Amino acid sequence: MSRRRRAAVLRPARLRPADIVRLGGTGLRTRPLRVFLSALGIAIGVAAMVAVVGISSSSRAEVDRKLDQLGTNMLRVAPGQTPEGETTRLPKEAVPMIGRIGPVQQVAATGTVKGAAVYRNEHVPVGRTSSVEVAAAGSQLLPAIGGKVRTGRWLESATEEYPAVVLGAQAARRLDVYTPGTRLWLGGKWFSLVGVLEPMPLAPEVDSSALVGWKAAETYLGFDGHPSTVYVRARDDQVTAVRGVLAATANPEKPSGVLVSRPSDALAAREATESALTGLLLGLGGVALLVGGVGVGNTMVISVLERRPEIGLRRALGATSGQIRGQFVSESLLLSALGGLGGTVLGTVITAGYAYVRQWPTEVPVWAAAAGIAVTLLIGAIAGLYPAVRAGRLAPTQALAGS
Template sequence: MRPGTRLRVARLGPADVVRLGGTGLRTRPLRVFLSALGIAIGVAAMIAVVGISGSGQAEVDRRLDALGTNLLRVAPGQSLGGEQARLPFEAVPMIRRVPPVRQVAATGTTSAHVYRNEHIAVGRTGSLDVLAAERNLLPAVGGRVRVGRWLDAATEKYPAVVLGARAAQRLDVYTPGTRLWIGGHWFSLIGVLDPVPLVPELDSSALVGWPAARTYLRFDGHPSLVYVRTQDSQVASVRAVLPATAYPEKPGEVRVSRPSDALAAREATESALTGLLLGLGGVALLVGGVGVGNTMVISVLERRPEIGLRRALGATRGQIRTQFVTESLLLSLVGGLGGTLLGTLITAGYAADRGWPTVVPAWASAAGIGSTLLIGVLAGLYPAVRASRLSPTEALSRAG
């Protein structure tokens, strides 16, 4: 070296910094694995919560698209005397006259109960209702037959019955042709329905034809619920005129609701639960960050000889800080990537088990990895500053 030449500090390139930080991780694989596992669990929890919630919402949207949000439910409310009101006989044909209305179908409540045979105790009803049903009910509410067939022009006049999904499960009856004891008469099972998401009251009901209910079950003919399908663009306007249309004399005794609102409310409830679970995932991620910080502090204490030697060979304090911050970032990044993959697999497995579409928002993955990098910087900053403040002589003297 020529006299008077100033020494220049060698600069570490990005590849050198990453290689140097990775060397520190490779020398302590078990500790690195456990620290990264803490980060991965927190990220996986957050990704899985967001993914499962997103998949559930996608399923709700898919079902609403299939079932439609244009179904309205007309039911009797309370009379001025506090008693249960009744819809008039003419409610269904009057509603059918409204121009935007596409389909109208009704059910009527009977006093009968359904049993597997005549020897079952009268009080053991299993909370199952027997409803009179119009034969156009199933297409109006978007229902489907799982086994057998639905009521038609012939079977609605005779003692034939169709069971809802939950009713069939409670009675343990699924085979068409099975006889059921209803209202003191034998009825023949002709079909079992799939669950009807928009009209869950049908799931726990035994459905008989409207004429058969009047003949065999002393049904009075008053509709208890009327289901109305209307044009998508006219739902609000039809909803406004339905009370006066269904019961012109007493429109205040008519309640109109939209079943799809219940699904939307359930989706909002699940969103609130998602927020709570995200908080728990954030706590787990914070605990993982504390683990990374603890690992880095111990790493600084154990690697004093290395720090002293590097400082003696000319490494600057900034290079020492960069080395340990990079090591902390790499450790957190490994946990973040592993947690993102694990959370995605959990979401996919759960969604596949429930028959849902798998949805993992890109922002959730980006937020998971981004939060781990932030935690890596924060967790590695103090140990890095502490390491950079060690003088070469102090570090080497404590090595022994």
């Protein structure tokens, strides 16, 4: 036999990438339970990371949606305390005075009706008000705060002078009353429910109030006519300027005793807080993913120990150390990819379920899913590297003798 033919016979066959993947898949199929448990560890870590990012992104999308819907040009004016500690009250003329500011587009107010409480009926013991306050409101309040009616209708010229009441969303839940036409015992008199509002994140005090018409509050409940909260809508490019003059305009005598705030700032602050919390939860998800990687490494080490006869036989038949290493690295990568894909799907499902319950838009960034799978492949390669090198170093005689 010629030297060239002898070299061709002794040269080991080359394995294509597809062949290496098939070899890795065969190793996984022979141990399904162990593969499932190892992949589960990876999947839990990836699912935690994807769910954290997805829920955070869905929350931010909901905040942005609310801000787009309600606007960031609303300002809130309320009485406060002077530097001397004196509690102030907004004058009755506060609303028309604020309305004369040029960039102001809408202005409306509510006024706390002191001494009035609302009950489902006259038999409820006094004091069990379910923390629902009674407030006077004008017909312009709802458009000023960007509110919507869930059922029934809002106070209008036909109802704001008569004993009619509208409940905020939280007030309706606390009283467990939702049907227009229901009678409520309010301030020692019967009022008829005409509507229930949608939740209003920019005006939580309205959410938990029973609202009656301004004139009806003065006629039936002894309301003094002083506003307790004024809501102002200004031009988007003039919000800062309007905010600077609101205190002096609302109460010229005691401007230092007026509190001016921008409700949308609270939503932005909440979004920033949730972003910080997201970083912490991502760290915990990373720890879970690392634990899953350790499980993959452990599985591969045990697989090498159990398959020493197979390794020895393949080496005796001409497989190179590189081919043995490639087989075990491919097994590790396939195992990690299986866990990564399963974790991405699970994290997406968790995000969608949570967003559905909270009535948020579902948003899972593509980069989060891609990063989760990429990280699992990296961990799989690292976890399988040592067992693969160990398997490649086994001499055929040593591997067969160990069987």
